[in-house]
Amino acid sequence: MSLHVQQLSVSVSGAELLKNINFTCEAGQLLALCGANGAGKSTLLKTLAGERDYSGSIRLGGVELAYLDAAEQARLRAVMPQQCDLNFAFSNLEVIELGLLFCRTQQEKNKVLTKLCELFQLDELLDKNYMLCSGGQKQRVQLARVVAQIFQCGGPEGKLLLLDEASSAMDLAITQKAYRGLRKLCSLGVGIVSVVHDLNVAALYADTVALLSNGSLSHFGEPAKILTKQNVEQVFCAEVQVLCAPESGRPQIYSAF
Amino acid sequence: MNIKLGINHRHRQLAFALAALLTCCCFFALANGPLQINFQQLFDVVSSGFSQPQAELRMQHYVVWDIRLPRLICSLAVGAGLALAGCCMQALFRNPLADPALIGVSSGAAFGAVFVIVFSASFASSLSVASHFLLPLAAFLSGAITAMCVVAIATYRGQSNAALMLLAGVAMNAIAAAGIALLTYAADDNQLRDLSFWSMGSVAKATWPELAVAVPLIVASSVMLLRHRSALNALLLGEQVALHIGHDVKKIKRSIVVHATIIVGSAVAISGVIMFIGLVVPHLIRLICGPDHKKLLPLSMLLGASLLTLADLAARQLIAPAELPIGVLMSVVGGPFFIVLLLRQRKQLLFQS
Numbered sequence: 001m002s003l004h005v006q007q008l009s010v011s012v013s014g015a016e017l018l019k020n021i022n023f024t025c026e027a028g029q030l031l032a033l034c035g036a037n038g039a040g041k042s043t044l045l046k047t048l049a050g051e052r053d054y055s056g057s058i059r060l061g062g063v064e065l066a067y068l069d070a071a072e073q074a075r076l077r078a079v080m081p082q083q084c085d086l087n088f089a090f091s092n093l094e095v096i097e098l099g100l101l102f103c104r105t106q107q108e109k110n111k112v113l114t115k116l117c118e119l120f121q122l123d124e125l126l127d128k129n130y131m132l133c134s135g136g137q138k139q140r141v142q143l144a145r146v147v148a149q150i151f152q153c154g155g156p157e158g159k160l161l162l163l164d165e166a167s168s169a170m171d172l173a174i175t176q177k178a179y180r181g182l183r184k185l186c187s188l189g190v191g192i193v194s195v196v197h198d199l200n201v202a203a204l205y206a207d208t209v210a211l212l213s214n215g216s217l218s219h220f221g222e223p224a225k226i227l228t229k230q231n232v233e234q235v236f237c238a239e240v241q242v243l244c245a246p247e248s249g250r251p252q253i254y255s256a257f
Numbered sequence: 258m259n260i261k262l263g264i265n266h267r268h269r270q271l272a273f274a275l276a277a278l279l280t281c282c283c284f285f286a287l288a289n290g291p292l293q294i295n296f297q298q299l300f301d302v303v304s305s306g307f308s309q310p311q312a313e314l315r316m317q318h319y320v321v322w323d324i325r326l327p328r329l330i331c332s333l334a335v336g337a338g339l340a341l342a343g344c345c346m347q348a349l350f351r352n353p354l355a356d357p358a359l360i361g362v363s364s365g366a367a368f369g370a371v372f373v374i375v376f377s378a379s380f381a382s383s384l385s386v387a388s389h390f391l392l393p394l395a396a397f398l399s400g401a402i403t404a405m406c407v408v409a410i411a412t413y414r415g416q417s418n419a420a421l422m423l424l425a426g427v428a429m430n431a432i433a434a435a436g437i438a439l440l441t442y443a444a445d446d447n448q449l450r451d452l453s454f455w456s457m458g459s460v461a462k463a464t465w466p467e468l469a470v471a472v473p474l475i476v477a478s479s480v481m482l483l484r485h486r487s488a489l490n491a492l493l494l495g496e497q498v499a500l501h502i503g504h505d506v507k508k509i510k511r512s513i514v515v516h517a518t519i520i521v522g523s524a525v526a527i528s529g530v531i532m533f534i535g536l537v538v539p540h541l542i543r544l545i546c547g548p549d550h551k552k553l554l555p556l557s558m559l560l561g562a563s564l565l566t567l568a569d570l571a572a573r574q575l576i577a578p579a580e581l582p583i584g585v586l587m588s589v590v591g592g593p594f595f596i597v598l599l600l601r602q603r604k605q606l607l608f609q610s
Contacts, residue, residue: 049501074503081498087352088493088548098491101503149502 001061001076001158002026003048003191008056010047017043019216021056025208027158030182030192032202032223035212036236041195042082044212045164048193049079060160075102077160078149082168084142086130092141093126099149112151116144119181135169143178150190157189164195179205199253203227204245211235227251268552271545275559279333282566286329289570291578292320330472331463332569332583333562335524336534338475340561342517342524343535344554345482348489349513350411350422353540354598357521358532360422361429365403366518366525367456368433368440369395374451375440393471397522403429404518458529458584460569471523478516478523479558485509489550531584533591534561540598 003025010018018040025031033041047054050065050073058065060076068076078099086095096113103109117123122144125137133141143166150159161182167175175198182192183205196202202209203223211219211226213235219226229242232253239256287303288294294302294317302314302321339357346355346362357363373395407429411422441452454462463471488509491499500506524531538561539553546552565583568590572581 051497070500070505071503074501079498079501081495081501084494084498086493089543090490090493090548094490094547094549095494098494099502101487101491 001160001191003160003193004057004059005048006057006059008044008047008054008058010043010052010054012052017215018047018054021217023208023210023217023220025160025191025193027191028186028189029207030186030194030205032194032196032206032209033212034196034199034202034209034235039212039235040215041212042164043215045079045162045193045195049077049162061158074149075153077162078146079162080142080146080164080166082164084138088131090130091126092122092128092130092133092137092144095130095141096122096126096145096148099145100152101149102152108152112148115151116148119147119184120144121177136171136174139166139169140174140178147181147185155188156185159190161185161190161192161194163192165197166194167201168197175201199227199232203250203252204248223250227253268546268556271542271556272559275556275563279559279563279566282563282570283329283333285570286332286566287321287325290320290325290573292316294321327463327465327468328460328569329566330468331460331527332565334468334472334475335460335528335531336561336563336565337558338479338520338524338561339531339534339565340538340557341479341482341554342520344539344550344557345485345489345513345517346535347539348492348550349408349510349517351493351495352422353543354536354595354602355422356533356536357517358530359536359595360404360407360426361433362400362404362407362518362521363525363530363532364430364433364437366396366400366522367530368436369397369399369522370526371437371440371452372399375444375448390470392467393474393523393526396526397519399433400522400525401515401518403433404514408514454529454582456530456584457582458531458587459582460528460565461580462529463527467527471527474523475520478519481512481516482520483554485512486550486554489513489554490548493548529584531565531587533587533595534565536598537591537594538564540594 005021005023008018008021009016021044023031033044035041043052046052048058048065050068050070060068060073065073093113096116097109100109100112103112117126120140120143122140125133125141128137130138130141143163146161146163147156150156150161167178170178179201182194186192186207196206206223208221209219209223209226210217211231218235219231227242228251229240232240232242240253241256243252243254244250245252284296284299287299288296298314298317299321301311302318305318307322342357343355346357346360347353349355350360370392373392377391407422407425410425411418437452437456441449444452488499488504491502491504492506492509496506496510538557542553542556542560546556568586569583572583572586575581
């Protein structure tokens with residue numbers, strides 16, 4: 001199932017937050033949304049998640065998003081928010097289980113959870129108290145919850161994941177594990193749209209990169225073609241150097257001193 | 258890898274223990290008092306129902322059916338109902354400090370009930386039967402208005418703030434107290450005696466006609482709230498997140514506010530304002546069983562019913578033959594408990610971003 005966005009515009013109280021956005025994310029692709037602060041990345045993700053009114057068209061598997069109710073949307077896609085606060089002492093396992101609204105039996109739930117632990121190596125985290133975990137561990141748990149949601153209702157193939165800075169609090173190793181897990185999901189046919197702050201993470205793991213600038217899509221395409229010195233300097237208004245990493249052939253961006 | 262979801266040993270043990278506790282409480286509530294009734298007599302009296310008893314059990318029959326059984330049913334329904342309403346409000350506000358009395362819903366409901374008591378004299382006397390419906394109805398309506406005001410004040414864009422919630426509760430309590438004071442001023446002596454019971458709470462005043470209206474309401478609303486057990490867990494992550502998971506959040510929120518307020522309104526109608534059950538009981542169950550509502554809701558109802566029945570027993574025995582008002586007893590116990598809760602949560606509340 002693919003995500004088609006056509007002429008998408010969002011304005012709130014007269015201010016235009018997104019202007020005429022057009023792109024497609026096919027099933028099995030990881031699309032990284034990048035841009036400077038305030039460019040509209042989170043707004044775009046929230047609109048795709050159904051939180052904002054919009055003009056234009058967002059089609060999930062051919063169906064217009066505005067015609068789908070909360071339960072129908074939940075069967076097709078899962079959303080990971082930037083922050084998730086919890087004031088009650090749930091274990092991480094219980095938090096992950098919260099995503100499994102459509103699983104009827106305990107067996108179904110256990111199947112999903114086993115697959116998840118394989119994908120993201122969560123075994124040591126499961127019994128811990130969510131409130132006592134670090135920011136990075138909480139993000140891993142939220143990611144697991146969100147991925148669990150798309151494993152319901154006949155498996156993850158053709159479903160969509162919307163991630164709002166999934167790895168902002170994760171360390172190097174956990175980020176690597178998380179994105180390797182996401183790439184495995186892509187090979188299972190999941191489409192992923194992820195807001196990514198770290199351009200090098202986007203360069204390394206994404207199939208396509210969308211650069212947002214002041215609410216419009218300024219560049220869209222493969223990382224090697226899009227993440228050039230000229231484009232990055234234009235969008236981020238900062239001096240950078242771009243090298244090509246020898247093993248992966250992907251661009252690596254570092255800022256000038 | 259050991260996946261442990263669902264009900265386990267600890268929950269089952271607690272459920273059995275609470276059920277046993279409840280049974281014992283029921284027995285002692287019926288057997289104890291100025292007229293001691295033993296098990297055999299109790300069994301005979303209860304099984305003979307409303308019909309005429311044997312001559313030697315007439316006294317026991319009267320005491321059980323006209324005094325102790327209504328009192329027991331009142332404390333069971335109010336205790337279970339308020340505990341359940343407390344759980345649901347804590348889920349709605351995403352904060353373990355929410356309690357129907359603290360956030361002003363109980364005194365809002367009391368205002369409605371007091372209004373009916375004071376002004377029912379000016380209604381036609383034919384309304385005396387209707388007053389059994391009128392009282393819970395008025396309590397529900399004014400409780401509902403109060404609940405909606407607190408939700409509206411304390412919630413902004415799907416996020417609710419504990420401080421705002423409690424402050425809104427302070428405001429609502431003040432307004433309701435002022436209203437009740439005005440009505441008290443307008444009341445005659447007979448009504449004054451009735452009114453003083455509202456501020457102190459009592460399960461001894463409930464009569465069978467009142468129970469016949471209030472208890473089915475509490476039971477029906479409890480059943481409706483129990484349907485939302487899984488949804489309440491997801492709601493704790495935030496309304497937006499619960500929506501993304503696929504829950505119909507608007508409908509669930511509306512249902513919680515309506516049914517919790519029906520419960521609180523009915524409870525206030527038959528027992529006056531009793532504070533802290535909705536705070537103490539869910540907290541105790543969470544300490545043992547965790548916050549999963551699938552276990553929390555039914556276990557809280559069991560413990561709430563037992564707790565209030567025990568409190569009523571204590572209220573009867575502590576200064577016998579006089580009786581302590583049960584609301585006072587609950588506040589004396591619940592107030593310090595609330596302080597302990599606050600102290601434990603202090604670090605988290607102070608440094609919440």
